[in-house]
Amino acid sequence: MYTQALNSSDGDDRRVEDVARASQFQARIDADERIEPNDWMPAAYRKTLTRQISQHAHSEIVGMLPEGNWITRAPSLRRKAALLAKVQDECGHGLYLYAAAETLGTSREELVDGMLSGKAKYSSIFNYPTLTWADIGTIGWLVDGAAIMNQIPLCRCSYGPYARAMIRVCKEESFHQRQGFEIMVTLCRGTAEQKAMAQNALDRWWWPVLMMFGPPDQVSQHSDTSTKWKIKRFSNDELRQKFIDATVPQAEFLGLTIPDPGMKQNENGSWVHSPIDWDEFKQVLAGNGPCNRDRLAARRKAHEEGAWVREAAMAYAEKRKSRQLAQAAE
């Protein structure tokens, strides 16, 4: 999920090694062929995809934390089971995506280290706190809803392993989205306190969710190459608009108010939002969101406290191997 905002270039690596191969490669892409791990590809294509897929994987893994925050407090056993299963799905997506990224030649350990050191990015949305149960509904409804908008086009991405991962991930995400919306329906049909909880969650999440689609098209970097390579098929603003137009009637159905008093419908029926506070987005990406430090600290703690377990597993595997070798030699 959550990569639309992240495909910014961190260096100019567009040197084309081999003009003939490059044009062949582009011809395959233009013909809507899938690129597979053993195929030749430009170094910049490999690099862009490694970054995008691994950021996507990091987002899944860090994304376990805000929702995991409510597993032990879920208000019914049915909700508890659904939430635990959902967060488990996210972990599965992370594993699946790291595996897809590894097909491009970088190990999972290296990719994870990049995230733990703070060097690699993950989606800004997970740096906001989950304060009430309504946040769990809102994340499913809006965050997963936005992720689906981003990911459906990625199912046709030119890189085969990523596209195939996205097909499976999208199926689960749309299930999560419906689950989230159902939580919101229940809250909005509940007591006045529950409805107020739902409205408050929408108020807090609305703008950060719009930021998930990334900077406006005029300032978005790197889109041209990604578009040419058919990694990216829609612009940030196009996807954002699609999301808003799909979400407004859902909010109406719930009886909730989108916290944008200036939002107007244009002659095509699209909803035009007020300006987004891109300074907030930059601050969150720079590490200054409300939970950036907590999220990284939690991941690092799990990694560090798990070190002795992983070492034990390695040591045991080594012992077993040498015992088997010794046995075979007898």
Place this chain on the structure above:
Amino acid sequence: MATANIEVSETPLVLYALRRADDALILGHRLSEWCGHAPAMEEDMALANMGLDLLGQARELYTYAAKVEGRGNDEDKFAYLRDVRQYRNLLLVEQPNGDFARTMVRQFFYAAFADLYWRAMMASSDPTFAAIAAKSEKESAYHLRHSSEWIVRLGDGTEESHRRAQDAIDDLWAYTGEMFAVDDGERGLIDAGIAIDPAALKSRWLKAVTGIVNEATLALPKSDWMQQGGRVGSHSEHLGHLLSELQSLQRTFPGATW
């Protein structure tokens, strides 16, 4: 204002179902506390998986208890509106996660019992118990396999993992005896063929546990002093904290539907 605790008519059959439901819920809850914080992503998946199995078992058992009781209680009322003295789970399952070794030893001791228990319960004369047992047996077999593998890896891994695993065994051993205890109410159910006699599983449990512990180069404690009390609501201090978290929304917003 907090919602009052429900009243439960603890007939032997209701109590029997509630005790097993509470075991599954509390252990499942403990496992769910790991989610997002496990030593490896694969283990995040596995712990959540086992937690979900146990949560599923708890829901079926609570639903059955509610049906037998017939007083309008349901799975959520049992889980969210009973206080610590009304909970009937084993002391073992409420023990805090601690480090990964402690979580795995707790899982191993319990799963080694649950595996035998559910397999035997498949022959229950009560069709609901027999059906729950048939499903739970498959799940417990996996929990046992998974936790056994970890006990061996940790015990026969590094010096540190060996020490941590041995500490966990030493600390949790005294909570294993309760699994085999039977009171008068349960004796009646055993005689009626509804329940099985857990005492009959003990030697097989000990053999299975000893086998894995030996393979792991670990040792079981010599002491045979066993803690009891969970089955009658005399818990450790840990359970109250778990419940205050588990029940917080239901207690804060009485009567709301979620």
